[in-house]
Amino acid sequence: MLAVTIALILIVVLLLLEVPVAYVFGAASLLIVVLTGRDIAFLIPYAYQQESGFALLALPLFIVAGSLMGASGISDQLVRFVNSFIGSIRGGLGAVTIVTCALFGAIAGSGSSAIAAIGSMMIPRMVEAGYPRGYAISLVACSSVLAILIPPSVAMILFAITSGLSVAACFLSTIIPGILIATIYCLMNFREARRFEGLQVEEKVGPVERVFKIGKATKSAFWALLMPGIMLGGIYGGIFTPTEAAAVALMYTIPVGFLIYKGLNLKTTQAAIVEGARNTGAIMMMLFFLFIMSRAMVQENIPKDIAQFMLSLSDNPIVILLMINVLLLMIGMLVDDSAGAVLAAIVLMPVVREVGIHPIHFAAIVGTNLGLGNVTPPCAPLLFMSGAIGGQTIDQYIRPTLKLICFGHLPVVLLVTYVPELALYLPRMLMGIQ
């Protein structure tokens, strides 16, 4: 236990010093191995074997597909589509941002892709329409978290594979929490919009013209909207595995982006594939060392010790769930969602099993908490990314962000934690999970 405590301190210090996350876990694994006198020789082949899994191939394919979608012009069509429904309400543009992020999540699966695709388009539009820039930045950052919750989600793929759960069931577990957060954000946005002076609202049109406008936007967005249908329909209809669904999505984006939305050309396609592959490389390297660390920890019985320690503090499930939430939030604040998902699976899954929490319920707790951690300073990668796109420093957007977090996201985290049905309803109904 002492070796792991020292390793955990090393991890926190190195993360704060901006040492690459992959190597932080590599150094911590080496430290554990050295301090416990274990043999390292089989750990590298172990990590290699773990990365050779067929199911893990879904990850690069979804990531590259997400990058291609971001560059293909699909996001523009999604914005127009959502705008045709709610654009003429006061505060409509803010709600368009939230809903489009959720829809983009159903296509791409990563918060950073959502910010890059939607944020760069919506922040200037919202500012032009009279929204304070700080508010626009925080709304984009907080809404981008929906991409982690609405399937497909890169973080959920990693969590499912690392903890040996069904990827499809983990995808389903975060849908209701995602919709809940989106709804609360929309309501908060409409309320906030009342305060903004000089807010421009799209002109209201008659019912016939409105139907015509919606029809036109739906027709334009048809190919973009079809994608989640193909992917998720294919997975839950048993037509293809998540890995194959990711490949189909990737191959679908290319003709749609080239021929229909015309956002893709040879240059943008190459750049998007390189960006996707680069993200894949960064995640896979981190995962490689995380697998080593997890093995070293399992050898030392650490996850079980953590479980015993938590149970020694309290055997009340409510208190234990609260402790798990705090730990997950801290993990989310220190590392990004993909590393956080793997860490949660390695460190906390044994605790969860010991306490008797349903693993799929835990998947939803992990998803919602890591999403929250990703927009909570000090690290908050999604928040800072949105700030960089919006061109402001954190002091200018921290207030609206905290408001959205405290009154929008946090209540859903607690709801998901203490009402398991929110996470389990869809997996039970669609997959018959007990």
Next chain:
Amino acid sequence: MENFDAVGPWEQRTINILKSLMIFFAMALALLMVVTVILRYGVEKPFLAIEEAAVLLGLWLYFVSAAYVTGARAHICGGALHLVVKTEQGRRVVRFLSTLLCLSVSCVALYYAAKYGWFTFDKGRKSTYLQWPKYLWVASMVFGFIVMTLFLALQGRRDFAALREEEAHQC
């Protein structure tokens, strides 16, 4: 974000080659998976060896991309250095030490990866369906760590030079 500041011509060339390999492996993998779906449902002739080939392409994609990410200094990082270390000189020192740490970890990983690679090569094992030598799969890991270690060594040298230059300016 990539950071190619002060990258030498050989490094740049290697990065460009890695970029092309990444595109090739990603597209080949996607194509192969689509072919799997078509074979299964279109022709109703599943081809088991595709799974093995897909993993081969996937592994090469992972490690080539990881090497590229190292060369481009685009690894995922935490983000509180500016809060912890206030001076630019201090941050340079931390960055140099960070590169040294990464280099050490990479060297250890390379040593054991090479050992495992040699073991696989020596045994002459073959894959189940394709009957291709197993070392083709393991070679991706060895290749990845070799390139990562080289990049990190060059970055360490550059960071050290920058540190000394800064110190000379201050003197």
